[in-house]
Amino acid sequence: MHEASLVSSLAENLLELKRREGGRRIVRFKVEIGELSGVDPEAFRLAYEVLRESLEDLRETEMELSLVPARFQCGNCGQSFSGDYLAECPGCRSLEKIVLSGEELTLREVELEV
Ligand SMILES: [Zn+2]
Numbered sequence: 001m002h003e004a005s006l007v008s009s010l011a012e013n014l015l016e017l018k019r020r021e022g023g024r025r026i027v028r029f030k031v032e033i034g035e036l037s038g039v040d041p042e043a044f045r046l047a048y049e050v051l052r053e054s055l056e057d058l059r060e061t062e063m064e065l066s067l068v069p070a071r072f073q074c075g076n077c078g079q080s081f082s083g084d085y086l087a088e089c090p091g092c093r094s095l096e097k098i099v100l101s102g103e104e105l106t107l108r109e110v111e112l113e114v
């Protein structure tokens with residue numbers, strides 16, 4: 001399971017942060033999951049629930065997930081739009097585009113109790 005390894009590296013980052021900042025406890029943290037990241041939010045949450053049972057440091061830590069929608073910008077006319085990698089520009093039908101958001105898996109807003 002892809003999500004399990006993502007969650008365990010996330011946990012390592014969190015514990016490293018806690019060590020560095022000298023916090024007593026991690027109260028909560030937020031993870032942004034992009035629609036295009038290939039991460040299944042439910043599987044991710046489940047993997048976290050499993051992991052925290054085995055990690056004393058995270059047992060009372062809340063995880064908040066927020067989903068980031070996929071946004072593209074047309075490489076031809078510059079219009080921005082949502083969709084997936086196969087979407088064409090609604091303005092000019094071009095398939096050329098750059099990803100503005102939706103590929104991220106980002107740890108944010110870690111709240112430490114000191
Ligand atoms: Zn276009």
